[in-house]
Amino acid sequence: MSGANAPAGPVDESRILAIVERHRHRDGPLLEILHEVQGALGCVPAAAVPVIARALNLSRAEVHGVVTFYHHFRSAPPGRRVLRLCRAESCQAAGSRALERHLTGRLGIGLGETTADGRITLEAVYCLGLCACSPAAMLDQEVHGRLTPDRLDALLDAGAKVKA
Amino acid sequence: MSTRVWVPRDAGALALGAEATARRLRAEARATGADIELRRNGSRGLYWLEPLVEVEGAAGRIAYGPVTEREVPDLLAAGMLQGAAHPLRIGPIEQHPWLATQQRLTFSRVGRIDPLDLGAWRAEGGGRGLARALELGPEATVNEVVESGLRGRGGAAFPTGIKWQTVQRQPPGQRYIACNADEGDSGTYSDRMLMEGDPFALIEGMAIAGIAVGATRGFVYLRVEYPHAFEVLGAAIAAARAAGLLGADLLGSGRSFDIELRLGAGAYICGEETSMLESLEGRRGEVRVRPPLPAEKGLFGAPTVVNNVITLATVPGILAGGAAAYREFGQARSRGTLPLQLAGNIRRGGLVERAFGLTVRELLEVYGGGSASGRPIRAVQIGGPLGAYLPASQFDTPLEYESLAAIGAMLGHGGVVAFDDTVDMLEMARYAMEFCAHESCGKCTPCRVGSVRGAEALDRIGRGEDRDRQIALVEELCDTMLQASLCGLGGMAPYPVLSAMKHFPEDFRRRGAGH
Numbered sequence: 001m002s003g004a005n006a007p008a009g010p011v012d013e014s015r016i017l018a019i020v021e022r023h024r025h026r027d028g029p030l031l032e033i034l035h036e037v038q039g040a041l042g043c044v045p046a047a048a049v050p051v052i053a054r055a056l057n058l059s060r061a062e063v064h065g066v067v068t069f070y071h072h073f074r075s076a077p078p079g080r081r082v083l084r085l086c087r088a089e090s091c092q093a094a095g096s097r098a099l100e101r102h103l104t105g106r107l108g109i110g111l112g113e114t115t116a117d118g119r120i121t122l123e124a125v126y127c128l129g130l131c132a133c134s135p136a137a138m139l140d141q142e143v144h145g146r147l148t149p150d151r152l153d154a155l156l157d158a159g160a161k162v163k164a
Numbered sequence: 165m166s167t168r169v170w171v172p173r174d175a176g177a178l179a180l181g182a183e184a185t186a187r188r189l190r191a192e193a194r195a196t197g198a199d200i201e202l203r204r205n206g207s208r209g210l211y212w213l214e215p216l217v218e219v220e221g222a223a224g225r226i227a228y229g230p231v232t233e234r235e236v237p238d239l240l241a242a243g244m245l246q247g248a249a250h251p252l253r254i255g256p257i258e259q260h261p262w263l264a265t266q267q268r269l270t271f272s273r274v275g276r277i278d279p280l281d282l283g284a285w286r287a288e289g290g291g292r293g294l295a296r297a298l299e300l301g302p303e304a305t306v307n308e309v310v311e312s313g314l315r316g317r318g319g320a321a322f323p324t325g326i327k328w329q330t331v332q333r334q335p336p337g338q339r340y341i342a343c344n345a346d347e348g349d350s351g352t353y354s355d356r357m358l359m360e361g362d363p364f365a366l367i368e369g370m371a372i373a374g375i376a377v378g379a380t381r382g383f384v385y386l387r388v389e390y391p392h393a394f395e396v397l398g399a400a401i402a403a404a405r406a407a408g409l410l411g412a413d414l415l416g417s418g419r420s421f422d423i424e425l426r427l428g429a430g431a432y433i434c435g436e437e438t439s440m441l442e443s444l445e446g447r448r449g450e451v452r453v454r455p456p457l458p459a460e461k462g463l464f465g466a467p468t469v470v471n472n473v474i475t476l477a478t479v480p481g482i483l484a485g486g487a488a489a490y491r492e493f494g495q496a497r498s499r500g501t502l503p504l505q506l507a508g509n510i511r512r513g514g515l516v517e518r519a520f521g522l523t524v525r526e527l528l529e530v531y532g533g534g535s536a537s538g539r540p541i542r543a544v545q546i547g548g549p550l551g552a553y554l555p556a557s558q559f560d561t562p563l564e565y566e567s568l569a570a571i572g573a574m575l576g577h578g579g580v581v582a583f584d585d586t587v588d589m590l591e592m593a594r595y596a597m598e599f600c601a602h603e604s605c606g607k608c609t610p611c612r613v614g615s616v617r618g619a620e621a622l623d624r625i626g627r628g629e630d631r632d633r634q635i636a637l638v639e640e641l642c643d644t645m646l647q648a649s650l651c652g653l654g655g656m657a658p659y660p661v662l663s664a665m666k667h668f669p670e671d672f673r674r675r676g677a678g679h
């Protein structure tokens with residue numbers, strides 16, 4: 001994911017305004033804009049909120065309220081890779097609780113956190129529609145089913161080599 | 165002559181390695197000089213066999229599965245391209261009992277065609293429903309849907325034709341079709357399979373709805389957890405526009421209809437229709453107070469049809485084949501077919517589309533083949549995170565709206581999640597409360613606060629603290645949530661909790677002495 005570990009703080013206003021311009025013609029454009037900002041920066045930084053608000057003629061509180069309502073939007077950039085582990089019922093029935101313990105133990109972080117070396121962010125997700133292949137997870141945009149602790153380890157290790 | 169080989173690009177197949185299988189097939193074919201035409205399809209929904217590779221020959225399509233990348237060289241050497249014997253050979257796929265015993269109406273093309281091949285879609289009946297709707301005109305089209313008995317497949321099971329009638333009868337002006345593709349229920353994936361496997365069916369259904377109620381614009385609200393569906397549906401919308409299936413002049417009729425694809429952002433509550441409308445408008449997904457109904461005052465204040473993906477994708481077949489033919493399927497007030505989705509701890513997970521009426525046990529045993537672990541199935545949850553847990557003593561209940569309602573359960577979007585006897589039902593009850601707290605839109609207190617306190621009380625029960633009082637407290641909280649919540653999240657989250665406590669009381673009394 002681009003923008004990993006980018007310094008929080010000032011944001012490139014013109015880049016955000018360009019995104020706003022691309023979606024301004026739509027009805028109810030705010031979510032589309034936030035998606036594109038997160039796609040470009042890895043997150044929706046706090047500093048982007050007033051820029052978007054001004055451009056759309058909304059209050060800061062309104063934009064902030066939308067950003068924080070949705071679990072998908074992050075306020076800080078993620079690690080180089082993002083692993084989203086499904087925590088919903090079908091995956092629980094197939095062993096996701098054990099996977100979660102294994103992962104948090106191995107990486108030394110909880111869900112929603114990033115390893116100190118910035119290598120990986122662990123996130124919870126509630127169903128990926130892969131419930132016939134539970135337990136499931138998504139590594140960046142790649143889907144994986146019928147996971148075991150060993151298979152997860154192999155995935156993370158392979159990723160580490162490629163991205164090192 | 166080249167041999168046509170099919171490898172699914174459905175996300176479920178990809179999660180089991182289908183992309184690597186496709187790559188390896190291409191590479192090995194090149195290396196060995198075999199002449200293949202590699203085609204991509206959706207999944208037929210036999211997920212325990214994915215990646216399922218099909219070889220097209222004189223005798224139809226011969227399937228092999230599960231074909232991981234590693235198996236490819238051996239299969240090619242054994243003569244897979246000629247349909248030869250191999251331990252992974254399944255045989256003629258359409259004769260496989262798991263498929264042959266189904267009644268695939270909504271999913272008739274899924275897994276059989278390249279989802280973006282308009283020619284194949286037309287050859288398999290695509291477009292006939294829209295043509296008939298254009299011929300019939302709005303009134304008769306809505307009547308056809310009313311007559312079919314189709315009820316919404318998103319969860320609430322409201323009669324679709326009646327909803328369309330309400331929108332049709334609103335004062336003239338802008339109207340919208342809003343497709344609910346938020347599919348948040350655990351254990352469900354039929355919307356995803358349909359959008360990835362036959363996206364034109366959904367587009368056609370939306371266009372028919374547009375003609376029926378006089379709407380020229382439609383939105384699809386798709387969950388962000390479905391990037392593969394996003395890609396396929398986006399490409400299909402563009403292709404449909406280019407082919408005149410969408411746009412200013414539908415199939416030369418002079419009527420116009422177009423679709424905009426929008427992404428959700430990881431909020432379960434945005435599957436609730438009024439929350440979804442708020443989200444489509446670019447706001448926090450807070451539930452709206454009803455009335456007015458979305459059919460009267462919906463998206464941007466205009467009359468709006470909100471329907472689930474499967475509901476809309478079922479409409480073209482109803483128009484093409486006639487309401488009477490559709491009604492033939494099913495029983496009592498559950499007409500037609502339902503794509504059931506088998507999930508959780510199950511040996512053969514996948515999609516089973518049949519007329520309403522199959523029992524839970526038939527689904528679990530005949531199709532599912534029992535649990536994946538080989539242990540007894542102790543509980544199933546039907547209808548997602550707000551659905552009740554059923555014990556084995558209720559497995560003879562037919563999967564049909566009224567029969568399930570009679571035992572305090574619901575069919576929802578048709579997901580059935582199996583748990584073996586290692587499940588701790590106290591943990592599942594606690595999770596139901598935790599999930600409700602996590603996803604609450606915050607608008608009403610019973611849901612926002614009740615769910616947090618419910619989870620805390622269940623924690624105490626788990627530690628054996630003050631057990632009897634805490635059990636009574638959970639029951640009280642559930643009662644308040646049932647009575648006083650504004651929407652189904654807080655209003656139904658008690659079902660899994662109370663059913664777990666009722667049918668599996670031993671799991672709540674394991675620790676501590678009570679008092």
Ligand SMILES: Cc1cc2nc3c(=O)[nH]c(=O)nc-3n(C[C@H](O)[C@H](O)[C@H](O)COP(=O)(O)O)c2cc1C
Nearest residue numbers: 316317318344346347348435436437471472475652
């Ligand atoms: C908490 C909650 C979540 C819901 N999630 C979905 C969903 O993900 N998809 C869906 O189609 N309907 C969902 N519904 C049902 C919708 O509110 C609505 O009834 C449905 O979209 C109408 O379409 P239909 O009549 O075609 O089923 C949900 C309802 C509630 C209360």
Ligand code: SF4
Nearest residue numbers: 605607608611651654
């Ligand atoms: S029940 Fe929960 S989700 Fe529904 S409106 Fe109330 S707070 Fe929001």
Ligand code: FES
Nearest residue numbers: 086091128130131
């Ligand atoms: S519950 Fe995990 S993918 Fe559906």
